[in-house]
Amino acid sequence: MRPILLNPGPVSLSEGVREAVARLDLCHREPEYFDLQDAVIKGLLDVYDCDPLAWSAVLIGGSGTTALEAMMASLLPADAHVLVLENGVYGERLTRIAGIHGIRNRALKVGWGDAIDLQALEDLLATGDYSHVVAVHHETTTGRLNPVEEIAALCTQFKARLLLDAVSSFGAEAIPFGQKSLQAIAATANKCLHGIPGLAMVLCRKPALQQAIEPRTLSLHLPLWAEQQAKRSTPFTPPVNGLLALAQALKELEKQGGWKSRRMHYRKLAARVADTCRQLGVAEWLPASDSSCVLRSYHLPAGLTYNQLHDGLKQHGFVIYAGQGKLASQLFRISTMGEISDYDMARLEQALRLVVAGVEK
Numbered sequence: 001m002r003p004i005l006l007n008p009g010p011v012s013l014s015e016g017v018r019e020a021v022a023r024l025d026l027c028h029r030e031p032e033y034f035d036l037q038d039a040v041i042k043g044l045l046d047v048y049d050c051d052p053l054a055w056s057a058v059l060i061g062g063s064g065t066t067a068l069e070a071m072m073a074s075l076l077p078a079d080a081h082v083l084v085l086e087n088g089v090y091g092e093r094l095t096r097i098a099g100i101h102g103i104r105n106r107a108l109k110v111g112w113g114d115a116i117d118l119q120a121l122e123d124l125l126a127t128g129d130y131s132h133v134v135a136v137h138h139e140t141t142t143g144r145l146n147p148v149e150e151i152a153a154l155c156t157q158f159k160a161r162l163l164l165d166a167v168s169s170f171g172a173e174a175i176p177f178g179q180k181s182l183q184a185i186a187a188t189a190n191k192c193l194h195g196i197p198g199l200a201m202v203l204c205r206k207p208a209l210q211q212a213i214e215p216r217t218l219s220l221h222l223p224l225w226a227e228q229q230a231k232r233s234t235p236f237t238p239p240v241n242g243l244l245a246l247a248q249a250l251k252e253l254e255k256q257g258g259w260k261s262r263r264m265h266y267r268k269l270a271a272r273v274a275d276t277c278r279q280l281g282v283a284e285w286l287p288a289s290d291s292s293c294v295l296r297s298y299h300l301p302a303g304l305t306y307n308q309l310h311d312g313l314k315q316h317g318f319v320i321y322a323g324q325g326k327l328a329s330q331l332f333r334i335s336t337m338g339e340i341s342d343y344d345m346a347r348l349e350q351a352l353r354l355v356v357a358g359v360e361k
């Protein structure tokens, strides 16, 4: 039996997506490929009803970090002064990317898992010193869902531009596309969209792409990808099979009722896991109301190391995820993205009981 992936991406694939990955061999310089590319671009814009006259979905080969680096390197002008909101590994990564590309930045930090300090954000934006804010939507380090609607509203109020890491939220959480401040979001195919790794994307407001920014890199320069994709071309070899998979995954998302239905579905699965954990005395690390629908963090059960828990669950066919860095000895994470059936959930509940409490019920 295939393992069920409860790590935060890559996810367990549906049969339809699995079949689509290898459905045909495609040359990326043929019209059939460009039909596929156009369909994926349209499908991505349709997920949140983004107006194709106002927004471009730019596809790029690589992981979520590739999308983030492309977004920041391509859309932040040389004179940008960027405020980075940090409350976990991925916020810290944004600061790192800014530093590598010589982008002037300051981090507004709170502890990993703590809430972003909106008052401090407002005070800093009110100084008028910051042209841009860069933030993580769902901080996968802990499962905390950051308040992007409020962040975007503050940015709009103080005329700062917002770039968002939506790598682990795009397709399942609300994104404030209606806020003028929101300039771009970075995402990837292999999380809430249920595609395969290797394909990333940045949805950009068109004027953000049209700024005359000197390229900081060649292969990550989004205007180059966007310009070629708009002309039914591609600057470099794209992850063709990733597009085949995502085209199918986007069809399935639409058929299942779109991102709001997916959020409801994920919430139900997360609540089932949390209930079972609670019955076993395993406490959630963050309250459910602060957590995303995608992933929840739990304290390690008394008397079990992460490795014992991980290996025990893996023997039953489930792959869970460790805490990162300084949280590795404190917590474990369970994500319920991907193709997970009712039967899988029942088996997971039973496996948790067996591994955590040694009881079969």
Ligand SMILES: Cc1ncc(COP(=O)(O)O)c(C=O)c1O
Pocket: 008, 063, 064, 065, 066, 090, 136, 138, 139, 140, 141, 165, 166, 167, 168, 188
């Ligand atoms: C919020 C967030 N940002 C960025 C990344 C980095 O993505 P990747 O590992 O695909 O580069 C992840 C990965 O889990 C993530 O959850």
